[in-house]
Amino acid sequence: MSVAEFLPLILFVIVSTITPGGATTLATASGAHFGYRRSLPFMCGIAAGLASMAAGAAGGLGGVILALPSLQFAMKLVGTLYLLWLAWKMARSGPPRLHSDITKPTRFLGAVWLVWHNPKGWAMTLGAAASFASPAAEPLRLALTLGCSFGLAAIFSLSLWCIAGLLFARLLRTDTQWHALNALLGVLLAISIIPMWLE
Template structure:
């Protein structure tokens, strides 16, 4: 990777991980409902799970789609179902003041595993490999994505925690959760278009 392509890749990683998508909307909702501290495993799962995905895709996993074309449609369907499930969980999250038991944020492993069925993650990983990353640079690319993603995903979580403090009533938090769930479902539109 030349210095020019390195800078371009870092900027690509920043735009890719800093823009709205399933991961950022989920950590924003988690920040609003659980706060930053309880969402840290989710943040780390996104950053490190996606870094692992980049490394594996760059080292040849992308060829699997060439060998098994039906796998792409299956992955897309599984992604849609899981995103709908997550949207339902977000929309129905109990506000902290509710009498029923509180939910919990995604764990590190759940967030890392989510990368493998997240359509945006697949699009970013495949684009990274097609445009920027040679197989010999897989580890470097993974470290760049992790280093860029950690602060940006944390910013989304902090924004959610700040919004959570503004949403003082259970009704306001419920409306926020429904809006986040609707936006999460909306992130599927480009994958199916």
């Protein structure tokens, strides 16, 4: 794949991963409540999950999932219930506890699980596999290219959202401000579920 062929892929994965959605909302909340370092396992889990999805889509796994309506529905239902539970917890939380071990951020495997149950992510990575299959010489190369591209773009994008959460942690001073922000993030997370059911 030449640089000219690689540039559209880079633009696609950056736009796909940086636009607001469930993962970016969770990264913002995690940054605000736990700081960047403690949010790293969550962000790495999202990136690894997205990278493995992209590689799987290039290898044909995404096509199998999209071809089975009952599996798609089950994934949507499980993913929706989990995201709604996270949105409820987020909306009810108070000021951040950056140095507390009582409340822990989402861990690596939880983040991977979250991404793998997102049909929107499968559709996005399958679309990338279909769109960028011709420049790749072989399926393994396409899987590696897509996996690395989505993984790196996700780390970059989630880091920006996590840092935005850190800025909120420095700007907001009162419990009322934090409750308002957490309620807003919870509502945004819940709203991010809607496009998954409209596809």
